[in-house]
Amino acid sequence: MITNASLADRARRVMPGGVSHELRYRTPHPSYIARALGAEKWDVEGKRYIDFKLGAASQLLGNSCPQVIEAVAGQLTRTPYTGDCHALEIEWAEWIHRLMPSADLVRFTGSGTESTMLALRLGRAYSGRDKVLRIDGHFHGWHDMLLKGAKPGFEGAPSLGVPQAIADLTVIAPSSLNAVADLLADDQIGTIFVEASGANYGSVPLPDGFLQGIRDLATQTDKVLIFDEVITGFRWSPGGRQARDGVLPDLTTLAKIVTGGLPGGAICGKAEIMELLDPGKPRGGFAPPVSHKGTFNAAPLVAAGAIAAMELLSTGEVQAQADAMAARLRDGINRCFESRQISALAYGDSSTCHLYFGGRSIDGLSAAEIRTVPAPLVNGLRNGLLERGVDFMSFTSCVTSSAHTPELVDEAIEIFDETLADLVMNGVIAA
Template sequence: MALDAPTNSTIIAEYRDRTRRSAEQAEAARSVFPSGITHDARHLSPYPITVDQGKGSRKWDIDGNEYVDYFGGHGALLLGHCHPRVTAAVKEALDDGTQFAASTTREYRWGKAVIGMVPSVERVRFTASGTEATLLALRLARAYTGRSKLLRFTSYFHGWHDHMTNGYSSHFDGTPTAGVLPSIAADVVLVAPNDIEGAKAALAGGDIAAVIIEPTGASFGRVPIADGVLQALREATAATGTILIFDEVISGFRCSPGGAQQAYGVTPDLTTMAKIVAGGLPGGAVGGRADILERIDFEAAADKGFEKIAHPGTFNANPVSAAAGIAALDIIATSDACDRANAYAAELRERLNRLLKATGMPFAAYGTFSGFHLFLNVEKRSIDPVTFDPFSVPWKELKASPANLVDRIRIAMMINGVDLSGWPGGLASAAHTEDDMAVTMKAFEAAIARLKEEPDL
């Protein structure tokens, strides 16, 4: 939809009236950025809001509208916006300098914090993003095993580099996405979510270097993980000499201070991290077994006669990101931040389902830990939101999110002061309060009423 295209939607009409400056900014941004955005998840029709300030659980757009924020910095803000300790640490680091092209005491403290919290991590290497972390983890696994292939589960997202693009939201047959070489796609083995027998069969060939999985299920549980899958994968990979990688870019330090692996009691060989690990600033990491991480160790390579993996990176362990990470991880390790976020999300899911049932809206809310997802029921199944079981429907239905419907849901919530992610759903933080819950429930009730009146849904 064009920014100013005629509409018979009262939801869009009210949104445009409330966000005139965002509309102007979006139009200007289109002359600078493709689609006017810098991240695919920020795409919204007719245009996204522009936000310049956040505090705690709230954020404000440039029109002055206030939102309870469940986007949560794409998952990075377990502690909310501008936590005072994190902000103070960042300001102190900025005064010292932003880039020294040298080792720092902050990077050491940051790395020690990660090792102390995450069960699988004996050594750690910092990167600039989660995508870089999964790329490095895969390269480490290939170098360590001498094998070429990667096993992934369809519907899972592990970054945007070439080995991770097909089978996430398209190309479920394993063919390469645009711009990816067929030879790279051919080295990626796709298995259906929770298909442990299919995974075991693939591993039996002996040519798979690594299995990568988000331990909470795809998209932080939007396609949930079945009981026993992680344990079975741990056993199967150990038996075949395959590296097990847990992608904890979202779940790390969120499910528990030690991530999903601590919560589930399953220890992988490698763990990829980002978002919370850098306290809401840019940064990522790969951690795991020392004998695997030594593949980027100069002395180990010389002593043992293997070719070292080169790993430069201008912003690896950037001192400002390190400062934010140190502060955030200390708060998480010494407080009940994870428990508070998890409890808030559980209560929100329960209240949403009671509301959906009472209003006759054929959706359902589900999830685990601090996440919530909306099942949009595109096949119009007869469901009871209160007792809805996400394992009762195919995973493709769980991820079915018609753009027109999702955008309308998000906009209906925004005009009532709540910003959801585009799943649709969101992430709770330790900063969310009972007042936020009240605003959210009032917004959902108003949004449901408005959605029922929309002529084209």
């Protein structure tokens, strides 16, 4: 019989730690998912979970969206991949151009990390300056160039193997416009990166007016402003955070929802910057001026599924449903905290839910303060929820989808309350 434990034993023999992503690691072993539909999934042992991870926030339409699956299956009968141009990539780019306000031109990539790599290369090429300013605790993928500052309150890169010479090109700023303005006086900074939601898809929200303020500063100091909308894109609204708030960056990085939850990513932005990718417009002896390759960029299978997703995402109805379910989840969890007299808070924007266990407000707190949680609480809550059949994306954060229903959310709230009761009884949380 196949079990989670037996698969973990096999995995450890052939993969470091037995996993393909460090956040999937779990002791004594992870759960191995065999099937997923809507807002639920089942592991190889048949155990069912209410899913608030949703493919690391990629499945806004819910797991196994029928329209996306039908489109991918239809394309598979024609060709999964040849490495050539095809009509679907044009249609997909047209959807992004139509929905994202900053998207004069679009280029597809293989992942969100690749999107931020390419956007940074473009920012440096257009500005002619090597340094990049990023906000403390914001996440822009796992590559060397933007890893410094991903761990809040830590000045270095949170990984071995990142050359100091690369880290020195990154300037970390708090989410304070005054501090950002002071740092932008450095003429070597040519590019600014901001996670449009705030750090960790909004677990540390940006101050009111921050996006417009940093837009103004970038314009005044002649910097290239890049919004990382890998999670907010098409989730906060059909046109992302930038459309909802009316603040346009110079470049935008996309992944997850832009592909219909399939592997891939994209960048889009001002024509004058994006044209540096045009092989037909050489500059400085290079054609194209900014090199970008990628075997599986805009693969037909992905493009077909993405187009099907765009048709659903464009109306705003799926976002409204997901937002309503997240609000219901946050309200229900806060009622649990209040009834048990636990000093904690569920909060979030759009279709997200974040947890803070240090009080009833996060106002004025730094990213490090919000995201520092004792290990017993981390393990107790995450393991308790998983054992009872609820899967959050992380211990303190999750997302909802258009497939979530009031009944599923209410069931998850009951499970959350049961888990809290255990943590209080065991002295992990003070009530």
